[in-house]
Amino acid sequence: xxxxALESLKKYDFESCDPVHTPMVEKSKLDEDKEGKAVDPSHYxxxxxxxxxxxxxxxxxxxxxxxxxxxxSWSSKRQKSAAISSTKAEYIxxxxxxxxxxxxxxxxxxxxxxxxxxxxxCVNKSAISLCCNNVQHSRSKHIDIRYxxxxx
Numbered sequence: 001x002x003x004x005a006l007e008s009l010k011k012y013d014f015e016s017c018d019p020v021h022t023p024m025v026e027k028s029k030l031d032e033d034k035e036g037k038a039v040d041p042s043h044y045x046x047x048x049x050x051x052x053x054x055x056x057x058x059x060x061x062x063x064x065x066x067x068x069x070x071x072x073s074w075s076s077k078r079q080k081s082a083a084i085s086s087t088k089a090e091y092i093x094x095x096x097x098x099x100x101x102x103x104x105x106x107x108x109x110x111x112x113x114x115x116x117x118x119x120x121x122c123v124n125k126s127a128i129s130l131c132c133n134n135v136q137h138s139r140s141k142h143i144d145i146r147y148x149x150x151x152x
Contacts, residue, residue, distance in 0.1 A: 001054070001057050001058075004053070004054070005054055005058075008047075008050045008051065008054070011050070012047045012050070022060075024063055024064035024067065026063075028067070030067060030068070048065070048068055048069045051065045052065055052066075052069055086124060086126075087124060087126040087127050087130065090122055090123075090124035090126075090127035091127045091130055091131070094120065094122055094127060094131060097120055098120065101118050101120065105118060
């Protein structure tokens, strides 16, 4: 575990940080750093994932890591149905993405931030056309009905 921790610290340039006895003070508030530079989201997710793994054996890190991890809407799980085609896989992924966006929009609306349209991106043209077309095709009849709410 210590080898993994050292490799992770090196990978994300935290080698020069000074060790402390408590990783983070209680009741701290994480705000936007106005003078900070933008961070690559995939780099941030990778860093959080690497350090979340360490919390299983290092409960002293859990509070600080989880404070940073709560800012990510991220899940990686096996799909409940086997995708026969890449179109079906993308369509199911778009459905999950849409559900996350709707949930986030409702949360942000509760905080007073309103959004009319939130874009979703997909590179699979067949999945996009399947979303935009309200007609049921023979090629989409095998897709479970719970994923079709995306058409709305």
